[in-house]
Amino acid sequence: MLELSIPAAGDMAILRELPEHMRIGLGCVDVRFPEIDTPEQIVERVQKALAHVAPERITLNPDCGFAPGKDHDIPLEEAYAKLKNEALAAQRLRELYGSRPSAS
């Protein structure tokens, strides 16, 4: 599960180097800042990854937990809004790339 939404995470081209049998948890939703990533922004991030890996290998997730420690002061509503947009982004990606179930 790799965070990739922040600039400090480097270039997504690195994903190409991961062994083929590994699925990638693509960190495509920010967890630190109050701006709510739109579904379109999330789709764009995933599409950058799709330049390097096949759709079947990707799971969408936020960069990190929203509150690794209990006193992390991120509003719950913010997390909920981000998760809703993550799900909408996934729906959009299925429309774009076909919704055949992934091999499990």
Added chain:
Amino acid sequence: MTNSLPLFSTTVIGSMPRPQYVKDLLRAGSRTGEHDALWQRRTDDAVRFVIGMQERAGIDIISDGEWRRESYVDVIGEIMTGFRWVQRDQFPYHQVVVERMQPRRPGVVAEEARFLRENTDRHVKVCLPSPYLVGQRMWEPAYSQGVYTTRDEFCEALVPVLRAELLAIRDVGVDVIQLDEPHLCVLVDPKVRATFADPEAEMRKAVDWINQIISGVRGVTLAVHLCRRNWGRRGWGAAGGYEAILSHIQ
């Protein structure tokens, strides 16, 4: 088990923000040990809430928000005894190992997992900290050297504990178990690497201990979470691409 996942399945990393009510429940529970029936019901109901929230948001693989935990690292202190809060400058929000670990509630995380499994039809995931991470946060020379002479010795003692817990979680029937290892990731940062005599050796240790925990484990999807520290609004603690980790991945 549950239905197969769609293309572009969605998940969370694990922790969800805790409302003040949940923080108050945690304070009452773990510090005073007041796990009475009413506390239990309230905590269970709170976890049902965060399960429902993730389902309603449309997430495919959900967690329990880690709402039974004060921290994703200190959960080791629920499984084993030997940890205490001390005054220190670095990592003041983690306990420190001060006695040889003894079993406290082995299987406690598997019980968290069981509740999650029984309260949703979605795919579920459960997280555990990695030995290297726990060693970085919870071994402090001034307090720990007397019981585990080196940090590495402490990490090695954690391996069988975490493996046993992982197997118990697997046996509950969860879909994904994630090992959290941000330190493997912060070791990509040149500034962080400069603070270690042999950063490659540090990465090897982190990876080896994870491999020892998961070796031969079947019947569950295993994941490793890497990030550069999550300091909320203050941003992140390290920077760098994943290149340095690549040579350690099998």
